[in-house]
Amino acid sequence: MQKLPAILLALICVAPAAYAQGTLSTQGFGYPPGELSTRAAASGGATSPFDPLSAVNPAALTSWGGRTALYFQYSPEFRSVSVPGGTDHATVTRFPLLAAAVGIGSHATFGISAATFLDRTWHTQVTSFQHGNQGDSTQFTENFSVNGAINDVRLAGAYQIIPAIRIGVAGHVYTGENRLNITRTFADSSFASFSQNSTIGYAGSAVSGGLEVEPVHGLWLAATGRLGGPITSTRNDTTLSRAYIPNAYGGGVEITAIGGLLLAARAEWTEWSTMSKLGEGDVTGFDGWDVGVGAEANGPTLFGSSMPLRAGYRHRTLPFGVGGQEVTENSISAGLGIPIAGERSRLDFGLQRASRTADVSGMEHAWIISAGLFVRP
């Protein structure tokens, strides 16, 4: 116990003195955290089709257990981007998921969640030279930042037809804004600085549905689908562009028949290209797979309950490319859950190591720490 203060101090100090951007992950309209809970993320996203905390499959809401529950998640990302010219580091804070559910009887559950659909938060700082027409030049520093996100607010309902069959449907409202700011300051005092702000609002909708079945004891299958509706971007009440929320189709398998061990796999195809028209110029959306495998095992007993340990692997195509090239992300993950007050609450922790690559001269790595608190009042 005497070592605890030193450990805490060391942990506080590891937040890197960070810089970053450009990045591979935040191109286009941003990075999709995936709407995964800490638990699902720690198992490579594989358990998400069966996870009531994740906003993936509305049918999974029945797993809340027919009781009112709340969930809150915090997931900072520590990112480094390496290019031949150097390496940048960044720290991005995210609150990617907030969810609540209430049970109606023993079969129906309604839930509402707000999840980050696309996080567009980045800041570039570039120093270069401005060349004039009369043979002169001056140094300038340009700062370009975007803050904000498109969020997915989901209202979902799930029904357990029989214990082995569960269905769910959901309506989604996509909302949020991107606050863009670009400034350029000059070393030469004869210049005045340049600054421009712009706030872009987004509004869209979609519907989704899901199914969970247990054909044989200990084997669960899931299917999910999202039908994207229109999404518009606006500035000052003026519509700038229209596109569609991407359709997504996925499925998963979960094996619980092995005592104390849960194995899961998941695959989802997302048609991100439907969002390309929301942007201008070379914003290119790439359709792609999000696949993951993971496991969850009973760990040591804590507070009288078993502490689950999780691990997983995930591979996916990120929505927006760089320089016309597709960006892929591979991540390994691990985590644990700490039961609190018996089964009433649980504090989940997860750690992901993500590597993002594209056919360009650069690579991105990230540590994502995730903490989620699940409470049944």
Place this chain on the structure above:
Amino acid sequence: MRDSRYALALIAAITVLVAGCQEKLSGGAACPSLCPEQNLTYQDTVIEGAIDTDVTVTGFPALGSSPSLLLANVVSGADTLHTVGVVRFDSLRTTFTPSSGGAEVSADSVDTAAVTVNLAPFAAGQDTIFVHTDSVTIRVYDVDTTADIFDTRAIAATVRPDRLIPGASRTVARDSITGALRIPLPSDLVKSKVAAGGPLLLGFEAVTGDNSPVQVRLVSSEGGNTPSLSYEAHHGTDSALVSVGANVQAGTGVDLSTLADYTVVVKGTAPPDSTMLAVGGIPGSRTYLRFNLPSSIVDSTTVVRASLQLTQRASPSFLGPDTATIVPLVVRATKDVTDPAKAALLAAPQGFINVPQLTVLPQDSGQRNIEIVQLVRLWRSELIGDNQRSLVLELGNEGFDPRQVLFYSSNAAVPDSLRPRLRLSYIPRASFGLP
């Protein structure tokens, strides 16, 4: 129990770690290859026709507006500067109240007449620059004339030896040039002026024993010290000391009070021809420039640099080793004021907006830039109102420095690149690549 403690420690550690994250984003090593939407474009161009009027206007500072009167007597090569300070006593009291009391009586005679002026002290170390001898003599002319009050040429014409007032002079040591200076005046002159009720117009001149260059200043009414005339008035056995401040006969509907004292240039800097723009000299010249900026740039983009480019031509007059400062002033006149001379008077004080001064040697030549980007941005922001987009260049020591800084005007027979022009550097609105 031991498990619980470790569990709590683990929870606390991870919580503190997670909560301790401070978002830090700035960087850019990966730019431009991975930087999204780096799409600022920079334009740099010389705008032809951006200056639709460029002209020299003279006569500054405006008559009577200066805080001091310049008494200059300088001959330098072919250059001559000769100025006098004129003090007007347009109205003199013909009666007085005896010092023993009683009703006012007429002044039948006067004596012990004198005029008191205040010598402005030199800034530290400048006395030897402006006075080359150990002493300087201030002498007084009778510059009375029937000409119009604004006719300074008529007054200048009276500055000649036969108008010197006998005995009206004082010699002051160079190191004593400060404070009040009482100069006696002939009683008969003052008596005749008092009898007529005025006017008495006195011209003050500075000279040295060896005719070396000299410049001294008298504090004017505008500067806070009104020159005064004093005399002992008599009526029979009654007498009293009468004092009268410099004054101007009231005009009709016009406030002429500032004309109680002012500087008159007997001989000064020659005005430039229309091919040149001049700043400075005595009387002072200002360069007036009116701009016609393209709205497609000024209103729709962000101007990051606006350089008024002028080509300086060496000035041949009053050469000296010191630099001269050109002060840009923003004209606050409306577009209805079309006379440049009047518009040049309606300029905001220095410091109204950050337009940097320009420091040059008058005898130098070459391109000079005056950076007016903040002024261009001010004009852009003035959506309401009808202010003209004009700029005036004045010499920092206007009215007291005979040197002129000369620039080619748009009438000069020189290539376009040597004429006044405006270089604009601007950045169009960024599209941000995405909406």
